[in-house]
Amino acid sequence: MKLHTYYRSSASYRVRIALNLKGLEAEHLPVHLTRDGGEQFLAKFRATNPAALVPVLEDGSERIAQSLAIIEYLDERYPESPLLPASAADRAWVRQIALAIACDIHPLNNLRVLKYLTGPIGLSEEQKQTWIRHWIDLGLQALESRLATSPRRGAFCFGDRPTLADCCLVPQLFNAERFGMALDAYPTLRRIEQACNILKAFQNAHPANQPDAE
């Protein structure tokens, strides 16, 4: 397998964690999102993903975009060390946490949106920071509330083994910290983050530990 990835991309980070948790190897093909105006916009990469976004997984002749589609694919195609629980209700719980991050938080703060805000929209750096913090705080407040009160939560988002939800949570918290946010208001999320980051699968997926890290 091959993974088109960028070290600091939150969505690529999710897939790297999932691959590691499942003990799967993929050759990394770095796509530098800011060099020369962004390598994701080159015709060569667009042929792989017309949306010009990482990550993309290549498995044989398949080219799969969208981090959550990739992780679900890996879990179905390589069922060992499952990243989703067994019952429909438990799976829904895990997916709703993953999607709360992938749909409600991350899309508002990724590189292309921030560039559009400070470019065509003309926001100042300070306004951009306010925007970032607003959406991250709103999303994390809801997640903290949901996780703090759920009997499904264990050391991880669901029980005592990492799932798809943790694959999404850890990169989102990394992002929040990169933007200089204090996470004191989210003790449950932080405890889960700590439980994850003890594990080699999460450590090896960390942006700082990628071959294309700067």
Place this chain on the structure above:
Amino acid sequence: MKLHTYYRSSASYRVRIALNLKGLEAEHLPVHLTRDGGEQFLAKFRATNPAALVPVLEDGSERIAQSLAIIEYLDERYPESPLLPASAADRAWVRQIALAIACDIHPLNNLRVLKYLTGPIGLSEEQKQTWIRHWIDLGLQALESRLATSPRRGAFCFGDRPTLADCCLVPQLFNAERFGMALDAYPTLRRIEQACNILKAFQNAHPANQPDAE
């Protein structure tokens, strides 16, 4: 089952289509997103979903948020009339289309984001329209390119039966048209939309046909 829904919410619309395609009934509990500052912010609704977003599905004691988590749940719990194909690779194809809409287009143009742009950020109505069209066009261009060239496409996004991908595509195109966008540049997407909207399942899920429509 009960569905907390708002007639014009794109994410609620997705779930209504899925329920109809599967022949499932759910009592509709309307949540008016703009009346009295937004019924989703009331303590009563927040107890159901701390993120203050629709839709939420209640099935017995389960309360599931996030439209894609709900649809996957319905498909696993009530397997008749599946909304995902059988093979892992085909499922990944369908999911990546659904997620390209749910993560890359819709989150940038939903009500709370548009309100924040014209409120705290101070965009004019015209700037807001430019923002909306920018992200919808960017997302639909990638989808048109992906679908126009794929051997997996049939009358619908995948083959000749509607799937999760169509549940997401039709509400997104409805949204684009509501914002006054011409869709001539997306002939493949429009053909799929037409194939869907012939079906009762899609017609009955349309915002105009909801009890809470205004």
